[in-house]
Amino acid sequence: MEFCDECGSMMQTEDGVWICTQCGFEQARDAEQEAEMVTTQAQEESEIIESGGGTSGLPTTSADCPSCDNDEAYWYMQQIRAADESETRFFVCTECEHKWREDDH
Structure with a gap:
C-alpha cells in the first residue's frame, strides 16, 4: 500500500x-x-504457533478457587470495558479449570 x-x-x-x-x-x-x-x-498465510497445553503458558499465583478450594490459579489481564477503564484480572484454577474474575468474590 x-x-x-x-x-x-x-x-x-x-x-x-x-x-x-x-x-x-x-x-x-x-x-x-x-x-x-x-x-x-x-499475513493470512503466516504460520500460527500455539503453545501446547491450554492455560499452562500463563503465570500462576496464590488464589482460592471458589469451586474446589485449590489455592493456585493461572491469571491473565483483559480489557473488557472502555479503554479509559482498568483491565480486569481473570483466574483459572490449576486443578479444576474453573474460571472467575477478580471482582466476582
Missing part, C-alpha cells in the same frame, strides 16, 4: 505507476520497496 506524498490519500497501481485516487499525483513504482511490503495474503 502506498500513500500520496501530496495529499496523504491511498494510491492505486496502474500501468507501472502509483496514482492517487484523490488528487491524481503519480509516482513510479519501486519493485524493491514493494517486495518488502507485507500483504494481507502474506
Whole structure:
C-alpha cells in the first residue's frame, strides 16, 4: 500500500505507476520497496504457533478457587470495558479449570 506524498490519500497501481485516487499525483513504482511490503495474503498465510497445553503458558499465583478450594490459579489481564477503564484480572484454577474474575468474590 502506498500513500500520496501530496495529499496523504491511498494510491492505486496502474500501468507501472502509483496514482492517487484523490488528487491524481503519480509516482513510479519501486519493485524493491514493494517486495518488502507485507500483504494481507502474506499475513493470512503466516504460520500460527500455539503453545501446547491450554492455560499452562500463563503465570500462576496464590488464589482460592471458589469451586474446589485449590489455592493456585493461572491469571491473565483483559480489557473488557472502555479503554479509559482498568483491565480486569481473570483466574483459572490449576486443578479444576474453573474460571472467575477478580471482582466476582
